[in-house]
Amino acid sequence: MKKSLVWMLSLIWFALIGNTFAAPMVGNAADYQVTVSVSPFPPRIGDNVFSITVKDKYGKPLNHADVKLSFFMPSMGMSGPKVNAQESKGTYAAKATLAMHTDWQLLVSIKPKTGKKVTANFNFKV
Numbered sequence: 289m290k291k292s293l294v295w296m297l298s299l300i301w302f303a304l305i306g307n308t309f310a311a312p313m314v315g316n317a318a319d320y321q322v323t324v325s326v327s328p329f330p331p332r333i334g335d336n337v338f339s340i341t342v343k344d345k346y347g348k349p350l351n352h353a354d355v356k357l358s359f360f361m362p363s364m365g366m367s368g369p370k371v372n373a374q375e376s377k378g379t380y381a382a383k384a385t386l387a388m389h390t391d392w393q394l395l396v397s398i399k400p401k402t403g404k405k406v407t408a409n410f411n412f413k414v
């Protein structure tokens with residue numbers, strides 16, 4: 289009983305980890321390459337965790353930036369959540385609550401320690 293529960297939980301765990309890296313969206317903000325993964329994937333109504341990596345034009349990860357996520361529903365002319373991402377081991381992550389089934393636009397704004405703020409634009413569906 290206990291053993292099968294552990295087995296089931298580890299299956300769920302690996303499924304979640306797998307989903308974190310499924311079909312990341314890749315975009316650009318000025319010279320930076322920005323990759324966004326969503327867990328769960330595909331994103332759903334409710335809480336979703338967005339994980340973001342930023343690389344400079346030499347492929348070097350950008351650390352210690354201020355990364356903010358702003359969500360919009362362009363077809364409804366509505367704004368969604370605005371959240372600050374927390375950095376951990378080179379990845380910026382933020383939880384966002386998406387309330388509607390619609391087309392979403394995500395603006396990732398990146399303010400490096402030095403240099404000006406740049407923005408990457410992504411589109412996805414819930």
Ligand SMILES: [Cu+2]
Pocket residue numbers: 361364366388390
């Ligand atoms: Cu809406």
